[in-house]
Amino acid sequence: MVQAMDAAWRKTEGLKKLTYEARDLHRRPILLGELDRFDAAVIDPPRADAKAQVRELAESGINTIAYVICNPVSFARDSALLKRKEYDLTYIKMVEQFR
Helix, strand or coil, X not given: CHHHHHHHHHHCCCCCCCCCCXXXXXXXXXXXXXXXXXXXXXXXXXXXXXXXXXHHHHHHCCCEEEECXXXXXXXXXXXXXXXXXCCCCCCCCCCCCCC
């Protein structure tokens, strides 16, 4: 996915440079001071969750967060935190991928 987004950015005029980083968000979240350079975030946390990362994102002021999660308990907790910080949940798509 990241490679496709990077290729699209390179072929489209007028877009800001795309930056990305793969990181274990459970063990090493991106801190508030690092987040101020981003306009948006895509987060796909590990099964262990990324509670610390969501706390940092909630305080960051990033306007758009795309959040992919396979743990409904973590999703409920994290979406409630983001909602308290005045983020709006605008789109949910549920996919049953396990039998």
